[in-house]
Amino acid sequence: MLERLASQSPHGKAAQTATAAAAASWRAVSGPGPHLEPSPRVLKLWRSAQAVCFDIDCTVAINDQLDLLAEFMGVGEKVAAITNSAMDGSMSLEDALEQRLAVINCTPADIQAFLKAHPPESRLTPGAKELIQQLQSRGIAVYLISGGFRELCLPICRALNVPPKQLFANRMNWQVDDDTGMPTKLVGFDLREPTGHQGGKPRAIAELRRMFPYETVVMVGDGITDLEAVQEGGGADLFIGFGGIVRRRVVEEAADWFVDSFEVLREALPRHRVAMIGSGAWACTAVKMIAENLAEEGRSDKFCRDVRMWVFEEEVEGRKLTELINERHENVKYMPGVQLGDNIIACADLAETVKDATILVFCSPHQFIHRIVKQLAGLVSKDAIAISLIKGMRVRPDGPQLISELIRKELGLDCSVLMGANIAGDIARDELSEATIADSVLANGQLLQEVFERPYFYTTLVPDVVGAEMCGTLKNIVALAAGFVEGLGFGPNTKAAIMRAGLNEMRRFAKALYPTVRDETFFESCGVADLIATCYGGRNRLVAKEFVAAVQGGKPESFAELEARLLGGQKLQGVLTSDEVQAILQRRGWERDYPLFTTVNRIVNEQLPPSSIVDYKAAAQVRVAAAADASADDLSRLALGAAAAAGGAA
Ligand SMILES: NC(=O)c1ccc[n+]([C@@H]2O[C@H](COP(=O)([O-])OP(=O)(O)OC[C@H]3O[C@@H](n4cnc5c(N)ncnc54)[C@H](O)[C@@H]3O)[C@@H](O)[C@H]2O)c1
Numbered sequence: 001m002l003e004r005l006a007s008q009s010p011h012g013k014a015a016q017t018a019t020a021a022a023a024a025s026w027r028a029v030s031g032p033g034p035h036l037e038p039s040p041r042v043l044k045l046w047r048s049a050q051a052v053c054f055d056i057d058c059t060v061a062i063n064d065q066l067d068l069l070a071e072f073m074g075v076g077e078k079v080a081a082i083t084n085s086a087m088d089g090s091m092s093l094e095d096a097l098e099q100r101l102a103v104i105n106c107t108p109a110d111i112q113a114f115l116k117a118h119p120p121e122s123r124l125t126p127g128a129k130e131l132i133q134q135l136q137s138r139g140i141a142v143y144l145i146s147g148g149f150r151e152l153c154l155p156i157c158r159a160l161n162v163p164p165k166q167l168f169a170n171r172m173n174w175q176v177d178d179d180t181g182m183p184t185k186l187v188g189f190d191l192r193e194p195t196g197h198q199g200g201k202p203r204a205i206a207e208l209r210r211m212f213p214y215e216t217v218v219m220v221g222d223g224i225t226d227l228e229a230v231q232e233g234g235g236a237d238l239f240i241g242f243g244g245i246v247r248r249r250v251v252e253e254a255a256d257w258f259v260d261s262f263e264v265l266r267e268a269l270p271r272h273r274v275a276m277i278g279s280g281a282w283a284c285t286a287v288k289m290i291a292e293n294l295a296e297e298g299r300s301d302k303f304c305r306d307v308r309m310w311v312f313e314e315e316v317e318g319r320k321l322t323e324l325i326n327e328r329h330e331n332v333k334y335m336p337g338v339q340l341g342d343n344i345i346a347c348a349d350l351a352e353t354v355k356d357a358t359i360l361v362f363c364s365p366h367q368f369i370h371r372i373v374k375q376l377a378g379l380v381s382k383d384a385i386a387i388s389l390i391k392g393m394r395v396r397p398d399g400p401q402l403i404s405e406l407i408r409k410e411l412g413l414d415c416s417v418l419m420g421a422n423i424a425g426d427i428a429r430d431e432l433s434e435a436t437i438a439d440s441v442l443a444n445g446q447l448l449q450e451v452f453e454r455p456y457f458y459t460t461l462v463p464d465v466v467g468a469e470m471c472g473t474l475k476n477i478v479a480l481a482a483g484f485v486e487g488l489g490f491g492p493n494t495k496a497a498i499m500r501a502g503l504n505e506m507r508r509f510a511k512a513l514y515p516t517v518r519d520e521t522f523f524e525s526c527g528v529a530d531l532i533a534t535c536y537g538g539r540n541r542l543v544a545k546e547f548v549a550a551v552q553g554g555k556p557e558s559f560a561e562l563e564a565r566l567l568g569g570q571k572l573q574g575v576l577t578s579d580e581v582q583a584i585l586q587r588r589g590w591e592r593d594y595p596l597f598t599t600v601n602r603i604v605n606e607q608l609p610p611s612s613i614v615d616y617k618a619a620a621q622v623r624v625a626a627a628a629d630a631s632a633d634d635l636s637r638l639a640l641g642a643a644a645a646a647g648g649a650a
């Protein structure tokens with residue numbers, strides 16, 4: 001109603017002033033309208049809105065509620081007459097509102113009957129509820145700011161799933177029956193509400209901004225009082241005119257963006273685009289889960305359906321691997337027999353893969369990631385978020401660097417990690433598994449859960465990014481030890497002893513390097529669960545076991561040879577990680593404090609026989625800068641001791 005008075009009256013003083021001021025000052029910013037397409041600046045504001053305020057009458061609701069109530073009470077014409085007489089400027093908005101209420105003169109029972117005759121659901125503008133739902137699902141606060149009355153607006157508010165405390169509207173004043181205490185007679189409205197006055201909407205928004213630190217607030221409405229909401233200090237940052245019910249020329253010309261349907265606003269909301277950087281066994285399994293999620297009904301509002309996956313291009317069956325993946329939706333080399341999803345697009349070009357991506361998933365073997373990240377510099381959006389699935393770390397002259405740190409530093413992105421007991425092939429067959437997502441920004445973690453969680457893949461959020469990543473990295477060394485033990489023919493007691501010692505060293509080492517690491521992280525999937533899975537079923541364990549078999553068979557093979565022979569192009573992380581961790585232990589003089597890590601490293605570098613794993617406490621005390629440096633006595637003592645323990649296996 002306020003809009004109608006303000007915009008229809010060519011003479012009303014208050015209305016005239018508001019119209020002229022609103023339109024003139026807005027044009028000064030955005031140039032003459034109508035703006036039926038949003039400018040880049042307007043689109044950016046809409047997409048970065050933290051709060052969106054909607055007018056009710058003729059915006060989210062198809063009619064002016066007071067007019068409708070007047071008609072219902074049989075005084076439609078009389079109320080229209082007051083509206084018209086107010087248009088000559090002889091009456092303020094407040095007086096006009098007061099007089100119309102006096103004519104309507106309804107009781108609470110009349111309002112109930114009115115709401116029954118005109119249920120709120122039947123009065124919603126098409127698309128309003130869907131738009132509001134989508135804003136809310138993105139964490140954007142939605143408010144309704146109306147010059148109408150709370151008694152009539154609340155049902156609309158509920159029908160739109162907007163919490164009543166997020167409604168700003170006028171309140172009717174009621175005379176109360178002395179005997180029953182019940183409201184009986186309408187006696188005007190509460191003038192203390194900002195919405196009952198000219199300039200009330202910007203004041204309501206300023207009030208909101210005092211309570212919440214919203215950086216960007218958008219006002220959507222059909223009238224001058226909505227347009228006005230951006231004019232005053234503390235008001236909205238953007239006004240979107242809505243012409244789906246009534247089209248007001250002044251509003252159309254002055255709005256920075258004028259739309260006829262909420263669908264247009266919905267379409268313009270940002271959608272997340274996920275890109276996978278990597279295409280090995282785990283990368284394929286992870287991207288399959290993502291693709292399943294994004295193809296599900298109802299996800300297209302928030303996520304683009306297609307996922308681009310960067311592939312280190314190679315020839316397979318005489319064809320480019322990318323071509324094969326795009327044709328068969330299967331990575332025949334790294335995850336044969338598993339359908340990845342028709343919404344995965346394999347790309348050999350990194351820039352094309354990450355173009356417009358808002359969620360970057362990093363999953364390549366850790367030895368390649370530095371080069372990949374360097375190539376990505378300048379290609380990724382600064383607003384994107386990253387998540388690393390990579391288990392491994394870098395060692396630089398100035399110390400260790402986790403992959404999440406590398407991504408954060410080189411690309412300037414917030415980087416979460418996903419770590420856990422996740423053997424790729426099993427999850428690719430939809431076997432139940434779980435993972436830990438560690439994030440430093442809770443909202444990012446929740447979004448990432450939406451991307452990864454499947455009915456067969458549970459995720460838990462923790463705040464300890466470094467702890468989770470250290471777990472994923474270090475367990476690969478312990479898995480080698482478990483493989484040695486298995487290859488030597490020892491049973492579960494010995495493996496459990498090695499795993500316990502390994503977990504202990506993982507925790508101590510992680511905390512020694514990064515004191516913020518939390519003990520409880522080691523009880524998550526990324527900790528003890530991953531250790532168990534890897535020590536019983538992983539590639540590091542398998543290759544370490546075969547290493548022992550080759551030694552015992554008298555035909556020793558290096559880890560590189562075994563990797564090539566056994567893994568079909570997949571990459572082992574444990575040996576490299578062992579060398580990287582050992583470099584840190586050596587530099588800090590900690591080798592003897594981490595006897596299991598040290599012994600594993602000496603075995604993989606062929607400075608000690610595999611059998612020394614079951615004598616790791618002593619083996620780590622032996623001084624072996626290189627195999628040649630180890631005293632023959634030391635080595636034979638260790639080998640003999642282990643052989644005896646393993647029943648002659650060494
Ligand atoms: N496989 C698993 O079960 C599993 C589970 C959890 C975590 N991870 C971790 O995920 C990460 C990736 O492992 P994965 O299993 O997806 O890979 P993978 O070992 O199966 O495959 C190796 C990948 O490296 C690529 N590659 C080869 N040479 C390259 C080069 N020069 N530059 C860039 N890429 C090259 C290959 O194309 C292939 O995609 C690792 O850190 C691993 O520890 C693996």
Ligand SMILES: O=P(O)(O)OC[C@H](O)CO
Pocket residue numbers: 391420421422423424476479530533534537538539540541573
């Ligand atoms: O096969 P691995 O030894 O590289 O381990 C795979 C995963 O990390 C297990 O969670």
